[in-house]
Amino acid sequence: MQPAVLVLEDGRTFRGEAYGARGSTVGEAVFVTGMTGYQETLTDPSYHRQVVVMTAPHIGNTGVNREDMESGRIWAAGLVVRDPALRPSSWRSQGNLEDALREAGVVGISGVDTRALTRHLRDRGAMRVGIFSGPHATTADEELLRAVQEAPRMAGSALAAEVSTPEPYVVSPPEGTPTRFRVAALDLGIKGKTPALLSERGIEVHVLPSRTGVDELLALEPDGVFFSNGPGDPATADHEVGLLREVLERRIPFFGICFGNQLLGRALGLGTYKLPFGHRGINQPVLDRTTGKVEVTSHNHGFAVAWPEGVPTDQPADTDYGPVRCSHIALNDDVVEGISCQDLPAFSVQYHPEAAAGPHDAEHLFDRFVGLLTSSTDKEAPRAQA
Incomplete structure (x- = not known):
């Protein structure tokens, strides 16, 4: 050796x-x-x-x-x-x-x-x-x-473009599953399990490079938009935040995971900060305030959304896009683990509901996104594939 x-x-x-x-x-x-x-x-x-x-x-x-x-x-x-x-x-x-x-x-x-x-x-x-x-x-x-x-620090590093797909691609629903919705998924470091779980629910997933512009995204006529997990400091992602604000202003349903959660926070005007050592692994307890249940979840994040000073996390915070609430909270250290807009069809979580290799307590959040798409588009009939 x-x-x-x-x-x-x-x-x-x-x-x-x-x-x-x-x-x-x-x-x-x-x-x-x-x-x-x-x-x-x-x-x-x-x-x-x-x-x-x-x-x-x-x-x-x-x-x-x-x-x-x-x-x-x-x-x-x-x-x-x-x-x-x-x-x-x-x-x-x-x-x-x-x-x-x-x-x-x-x-x-x-x-x-x-x-x-x-x-x-x-x-x-x-x-x-x-x-x-x-x-x-x-x-x-x-x-x-x-x-x-002399190596670069993670704080201040813009890394999403280094891991994003260079070209768009489509993940279609499995054979025999009708296509109900089309979702534009911005690849900030997406895991393969994520579009697979979306497609299983009848979603045609168009995975897009991180530098995609608003015109390219809107040309797909998406029923919803998804922002994935990814590496780096969310404070560097000005392009992606600007794109997300265009999505919010058009009231297109939005779901974000991990890096996508931090970018939703930034788009709403909230800050982000670097955690001392981050959350990583597959045994992190999180309270889902929507259901009142505690879920054991998979994490990989070194940054988090900063809740406004003076506002308890169990109370809504005012933003330019209306009130937003902390929908999920980490039970080990009270870190914000999810946010949900009250006046817009948008929510996100900081952890990984796709959770390869587990646990799968939070996989139902993909169904929650489908419910948001259904209520926002009022469409139940299968959609023709692009």
Whole structure:
């Protein structure tokens, strides 16, 4: 085994063994609390320029396969694990994780005390990190630390255009499912599961590049608009916010997830801010104030919507588009996890109701969007495909 070293921007160092591709990588260190779903995490474009620290000790047990890819490639900048599986043990496996990392050129490290690393990040907050393996691991610590500290920060980074589709494409309802609605989905880092779940509900999904203009979007004559999850700082997404305001002014039904939630907040005039270490993993409790139920949800966000100062989150806030309420709240730290307009057909959530690889408590939100489309368009008959 070849040596590897992990260097945090505050100077703390962890040594281990090379895992995946050999070389060097830098990014934002984030910890993920899921015991499974590592393939879905790594292929989620929201993890672009992030080094994923898996808190579960045993990673790679189920291997990798084509069906669980959330995009066409691994987007994470690096992977940190404690005990990688010697071999996968799953009837669905089509390969092992380390080979997949190596083929994708993703540098990782194993043999690291991920519990100690997670506690450090939990106390100090998300920070830049570098993984250096092979010959790079023998470089002087001062040089490695300098390389980490010179890497760009996540705050202020505009990344959606780097992960968005270069060309539009359409996801049609499965054979035998009538097409009821047409939705324009802005790809800010969309996961494959999302248009699949929309199409299962009779929606013809037109996935569009992040830089799409309002004329291109309106030319589709959409019954609704969807903004996806994605990486980067929402404060940089002025183009997307401007597009969303055009949608709101035309009262086109809107649904947003994760990055889309932050952009709805910005479009309404609310602020956004960076969380100390973010919410990531598949066991986050959220109160849905619409139903009064607590749902266990999947998260991946380092930024959040800032509720207006002096306004309790259980009270509506006034905006230029009418009152908006905090529809969902994180029960661990009271972070705003969803917003809903009272005078417009628009709502969004900060977490992932598509939740590959689970849990599926919040998948009903796609049905809520269908209900919004139905009430706004007053159309029940199948729609002709474009």
